[in-house]
Amino acid sequence: MQPKCIITGGAGFIGSALVRELLANGEQSVGVVDNLNSGHLSNLEEVKDRVETHVVDIRDYDALVRIFPGADVVYHLAAIPSVPRSIQDPVPSHDVNINGTFNVYRAAKEAGVRRVVYAASSSAYGDTLVLPKTESMAPSPKSPYALQKLMGEYYGSVFDSCFGLESVSLRFFNVYGPRQDPSSPYSGVLSLFMKAAMERKAPTIFGDGEQSRDFTYVEDVAALVRKASMVPGVSGKVFNAGNGGRYTLNFLWEEIQKLEGITLPANYGPPRGGDVRDSQADTTAAKRELGHDPQFTIEEGLRRTMDWYRAHKA
């Protein structure tokens, strides 16, 4: 049977968590579109019999328009992530995150998809004067990545208003958890910290380590993304998809050392270009309008993630 849900980036860390979330909540099968650039088929190993995988790049409009017909929802998570990568190598990230995203919306409209749920980014806020960050604040992107992700939101609302394609944008706030790939210098900071802890190597902290982030456990994000596909009356809107807390890198490295039972001072380097100082989501709107209900404290999320890395040590 043709899957009703298609996930771009479905072989990635967050996408594969969403695959499992959908299959655990009533979908018989799901479709995945992924070019395997940063995604891995191994992320889908346990569920592969219920996944229809298309190894396709979202820059290939013709392929998308062949794959999407019959789908009710497209979850658009495929992207070239990372703030520093978008500064060091801006052309591919622009091409995938803006042109590829346009292709996804256009193909979804052409194929008669009901709704696109888009993975937007908290980076769109930039440095705000006030915390937590609410959706009514003016965006102020500080990096190509932040700008690209913001453009995808705007395209979502324009496809809603001009073309009648439903869209919901969720601003992800530093998602972490099992399967986050620590193998690139551009990987999420917690995956790098955990890898360093297991290898008994000091991590590098860019800046003074007092910058803070609203680290959000991947299963909480996946649950919200699924809800965002179903709720009526929210099309064209943007919601924060954070946990609502805020933790510094210094605190997190302390916590990870405790989990591993080690004492290993971090190395400190210069601050990273394009970085936002503090990030924390106001989750009021997501809770009220989408039923967002995060379940994982930072302690629980860190513990589960560390357990996973230990069990899957290469």
Ligand code: UD1
């Ligand atoms: C940003 C976005 C996030 C987006 C992600 C995609 C913000 C607030 N968040 O995350 O929404 O999904 O990009 O990639 O903009 N760091 C170190 N040492 C390291 C690596 C990183 O100190 O080895 C620091 C960074 O300088 C930064 C923090 O850790 O201050 C988090 O970095 P990272 O995990 O890359 O995520 P963001 O850039 O915050």
